[in-house]
Amino acid sequence: MEFDVIIIGSGLAGMTAALELAPRRRVALVAKGPLMDGASPRAQGGIAAPLALEDSVADHVRDTLTAGAGLSDATAARQIIAQARDAIAWLQHQGVGFTRAGDALHLTQEGGHGRRRIVHSADATGRCIMDALHDRVRRQPGITLLPRHFAIDVIQRGAAGTPCQGVRLLDIEHARYVDMMASHVVLASGGAGQVYDTTSAPPSATGDGIAMAWRAGCRIANMAFTQFHPTGLHHPQSGGFLISEAVRGEGGLLRLPGARRFMPDHDPRAELAPRDIVARAIHQEMRRHGLDCVHLDISHRLRDFLLTHFPTIHAHCLALGIDMAVDPIPVAPTAHYTCGGIVADTTGRTEVANLYAVGEAACTGLHGANRLASNSLLECVVMGRSAARDILLRPAASVRHAPAAPTPAHGPDAQTRQHAEALRDALRRLMSREVGVVRTDAGLLRAKSQIGALTAQIKAYCDRDGTSMALLELRNLAQVAALIVNDAIAQCGSRGAHFNTDRP
Template sequence: MSLALKLADKQKIAIVTKKSLLDGASARAQGGIAAVLSRDDSLDEHIHDTLIAGAGLCDPDTTRFVIEHGAASIEWLISQGVPFTRDADSDSGYHLTREGGHSHRRIIHVADATGQAVQDTLAAKVRTHSNITLLEQHIAIDLITGRKLRRNDNHCYGAYALNSQNGEVVTIAAHHTVLATGGAGKVYLYTTNPDTATGDGIAMGWRAGCRVSNMEFIQFHPTCLYHPHAKSFLISEAVRGEGGTLKLPDGTRFMPWHDERADLAPRDVVARAIDFEMKKRGLDCVYLDISHQPVDFLQEHFPTIYARCMALGIDISRQPIPVVPAVHFTCGGVLTDLHGRTDIEGLYAIGETACTGLHGANRLASNSLLECLVFAEAASRDILTSQTKPIPELPQWDVSRVTDADETVVISHNWDELRRFMWDYVGIVRTTKRLQRAQHRIKLLHEEINEYYSNFHVSADLLELRNLVLTADLIVQSALSRHESRGLHFSKDYPQTLPDAIPTVLVPPGYVAA
């Protein structure tokens, strides 16, 4: 939405979204956006914190580029009307909180519903702009490239998309195409991500000929609410930033045993610590305790979390919150440069679907929305100044050789099987044998799904499963190729960290260097 608004005064834009406009992951970003906004803070310290969290794998140029443009991105959001929480005593005029891995308070937020506030503000402008066409309930199938058209070029000319309401496939031509499809959390059984996070952009980019990078680094958020009626509800990192502590069922704190930063250690450290304690003691969950804070403080700083827990019978001012780790963020993705450009001309990737180099082996809290905003600006500048290429006549989607599926149980069964073995075999702690087991099962699923895709009409469920299986394959390939433990990738077979931090880059068949 940020990219669309930055382009819409000079370009005609189509936003294609497979559900409704607000069904992505951004609305779930409770904590806020990291940026240097206080005189006590500095760009170098934010850069340093990001590099430390990224376990040596962050690209230094990208990291500096994003953080240097952080304040301008926040100013742009303020100009759009985002109602960030104010603080008259702060030199910035806004309340800044702190999260794990940060050396300063630098998280600007809207109470504990920052992503929702940003989304609502931008969506209101998107829906009323005359140059933006919104195609909701349309799921992209594949990109249309010169290679696919048997042309001698490496250009993207648009995409095919399924109108999931009537089953028709539409052909969308574009001088510039941007993948902004989010991550791949739904490849795992337990995730904080929405149901839409099925790795679509990563899979489409790979099939089109883009390299992908660092797919082994899947971030598990340490604190997802553990309750049978609380699907994927996140307990913000800011709860620990405001003094919340992790405890065993008997009330004993355990994070000081695992890291000198204790409860404010980066997410990979905290998630592994919780996983260790749960497995060691046979626990279903651990507990996050912020009951030392008064009720009015909790209601002011965490109104969404307070209300949701209270609705489930958990009074966080009196009792700790049961929590477990859950898949939260895909640090890898389609490889891009500082303009958001991919390996294919005219094709960009921004947000969680991209691998810009900012997050390295582990994303620092609240750097995700920051990355979205900075690269929306960078890509918009590049698009507005780039030469456009004539679009050839694009063929319509061919349905002449397919029929209606006789049964869809294959899709639901394969979806369930994939998510379960990815959770069991490619989780927080990995072994080579588990990864090989996952790879074997993925190969079998690939064959089944490709046969299904070739013979039957496409459906939204089939397209998502096809993308999930491919994304899972890329995750496992990347994990098997990394013979060390670094950041979010911890291998029992290779527990040491090598002296040189080298990105994992996977190259698709028929790759053409830009």
């Protein structure tokens, strides 16, 4: 149980780092569920890259900074976006097949972008990319795959803030704790969408890496800015399914029942405004008219066009009785992306020595107060490769302390599990009610008080009844919820994905 590098998370950022490291380092790729169970395979839209002749890195950076509402780090944004062309080439070298238009890659447009610059694989870009990388990872002898291992905490040589030397894991299948040692650890564990009651995030997105890094002594930034995707499919059987931003990029219009468009009333960019603006506009119209959803209408497009560009969305909606070539699609905002996270530079380094953070778990400064559409997959590839390059420049030092022998993990009894599930539901409802698309001072203070009470109950269960993945996830969700609320309270006004009606 000793490696050169341990990577927590098997999404795009984690797999990218693993593939870049494996030829020269012994790598463990850890996932708490199946390797393909995260957010990356769910990504529909694509990867933003300034490839068109009329586009440029400077234009892409400008759109990113505009969407980020003044909170992005301009230097970090330039450094990451300047590597976009290389990132696309690297993915193609890994076997990813992108949609083409003749001899060139087909580029689509999404909200907040002033140009067509979204490289995609129809409307299943994440799945296409992850299938190719997963195949490569499984055939790479330098990578040890460890699914069904839950990362509990970073192992350090002393108190919080001291260098990282490994990770403590819960081996779920064998119900035991395992200490895994390494000279470097990469947190690629994804975001925290499951802190909300309605979310597009997979069940695994419980903020584990962010909470671990906080306990280890890392700074956490911008947690107030949870991006709500404007167009989550509103259906009791939708399962967190999104209607891609590209549907609006290709002419989809947002309408009220009765077919009246409303986005031109809210922003001159209408349906192509950044996500935070569109989400708030939909939220406002739903409250004004007492609606559960609004409609996204692209029925003016030919069916052949829709089948070519949106086969996954078309099939999913049709299975639910919605024919997007004829019917408007019911949509509503849903918690989607954690814009903040573990403070990391553009090599992935955190403030704890030997500990890196990449992907949605990290806060590089690229996204600021609101992520520009399709910048997330770009960041995963660029930062996964950057972290790997930085680690390869450093010696694969031997670990000073041998890992302790595995010990049995005693889980809670049935009653405690029921109580834990009830606490989780209560926390998620609280966050959706008080810390959602639109917030108030009073609501944030109510959330802070109630999260404090929930945290005390969770700690009591953990101390008394041992731990299980459910309790460990609940502990992390409560920690992340507190970080989100405290950051939201600390905001002097509103910008990007944080909107407080008392401080507009």
